[in-house]
Amino acid sequence: MTETSVTLIQYLLQRRHEGAVERDLTTLLHSVATSCKAVSNYLRTGAFADILGSHGTENVQGETQKKLDVVANDIFLRRCECSGVLAAMVSEEMDEIYGIPDHFPKGRYVLLFDPLDGSSNIDVNVSVGSIFSVLRLDEVPETITYDTVLRPGVEQVAAGYALYGPSTVLVLSVGHGVDLFTFDSGIGEFRLTQSGLRIPEETNEFAINASRMRHWPEPIRSYVSDCIAGKDGPRGRDFNMRWIASMVAEVHRILLRGGVFLYPVDDANADIGGKLRLLYEANPMAMLVENAGGLATDGRDRILELRPDGPHQRVGTILGSSEEVRDVLNRLKANAPATLH
Incomplete structure (x- = not known):
């Protein structure tokens, strides 16, 4: 068989x-x-x-x-x-x-x-x-x-x-x-x-809702700007941006060929904690990403270690190829506490 x-x-x-x-x-x-x-x-x-x-x-x-x-x-x-x-x-x-x-x-x-x-x-x-x-x-x-x-x-x-x-x-x-x-x-x-899907550690793709750019914290702006600058910028290589407005489709692409998905806490959603729901969106996707060798964070902590305080709790979500997630996380931590929830 x-x-x-x-x-x-x-x-x-x-x-x-x-x-x-x-x-x-x-x-x-x-x-x-x-x-x-x-x-x-x-x-x-x-x-x-x-x-x-x-x-x-x-x-x-x-x-x-x-x-x-x-x-x-x-x-x-x-x-x-x-x-x-x-x-x-x-x-x-x-x-x-x-x-x-x-x-x-x-x-x-x-x-x-x-x-x-x-x-x-x-x-x-x-x-x-x-x-x-x-x-x-x-x-x-x-x-x-x-x-x-x-x-x-x-x-x-x-x-x-x-x-x-x-x-x-x-x-x-x-x-x-x-x-x-x-x-x-x-x-x-x-x-x-x-079987055994593995996310490449490095990637040339990122997924973010660019219409929210005016609300992003500065570290997210700088990360996206560096990616858009391409091979002539600080990253030294070209990136593609993707956005399907379906988390399942975004994560599926990342599992198959790498990438990073970003829906951070920003100025417009900070009062409700972010966009995506912890229990039935961020948590299951974080489990899949980590089991495929990637990382998943809310911008400060590992998503899977967050203790929920409500059934429909929202969180910032950054997940995908480990090197890219670390890059974003380091930028956010370097700018703390002003941009962190």
């Missing part, structure tokens, strides 16, 4: 045999993968089912929800709540913890997810994705509160994302490397297509 013929469930069963994945985690990750398949299908057929465009509501962060935000959130809830291994779920699209209904068995795991990252891209047919993070509690709780699930990222037992692009891919880490699976519509399964 060749490596590329291994399906996700075969992969998980092998990891379980090796002691890297518990039985219940295998069950949960299979449910997550099934959710991603369903979301992928809705994205392909949404124009025919009148589920594109705005839903006319806002999520807890005050962001306008797309119809598919709501659909994708419901898909994850419905397909994972019955797994029998979950204590609760936390979603970007819900204000409160989602407790598992009483008619389903409960477990020790907590699933945190962004059901449709980059949904502003849907109507123009640009890549979007789903992000997920998994925590394991010491025991099945009698009641579930935010105190139960507010854990630092180092306690994640699995993290990953699905990218819905020309092909649908699932990228996964269970704490020992990062592997990539591609959806094979012929058999209806994700199949392993790349």
Whole structure:
């Protein structure tokens, strides 16, 4: 059997045999993968089912929800709540913890997810994705509160994302490397297509939302300016800038060919702590990046060591190739405390 013929469930069963994945985690990750398949299908057929465009509501962060935000959130809830291994779920699209209904068995795991990252891209047919993070509690709780699930990222037992692009891919880490699976519509399964992804330490690409330049702290301005200066500037080589407005797509490119992603705390978002959400965006992506040899920081500290103080906490996020992240971090630290939160 060749490596590329291994399906996700075969992969998980092998990891379980090796002691890297518990039985219940295998069950949960299979449910997550099934959710991603369903979301992928809705994205392909949404124009025919009148589920594109705005839903006319806002999520807890005050962001306008797309119809598919709501659909994708419901898909994850419905397909994972019955797994029998979950204590609760936390979603970007819900204000409160989602407790598992009483008619389903409960477990020790907590699933945190962004059901449709980059949904502003849907109507123009640009890549979007789903992000997920998994925590394991010491025991099945009698009641579930935010105190139960507010854990630092180092306690994640699995993290990953699905990218819905020309092909649908699932990228996964269970704490020992990062592997990539591609959806094979012929058999209806994700199949392993790349193992042990590694991010190059150096890069010639950076991703940042340049429209926020007027808000950036000086160290971020200087870093970007040095990159833009190219081979005649202090970096001595040319850089390309990328920005897709979908974190999944940005991180996917970095995992495959290197780069650095920057969404720092700036003058416009400092009051809310940054842009990206710690629990279901920054933490899972940081786990993937670190397991692929990269670094992830909030501009001061390692993201995975941050202790969350709320379910929808936002943080600055700088992640990717280690040498570039160190460069940005050193600039920020040299300018502290004025530019740090």
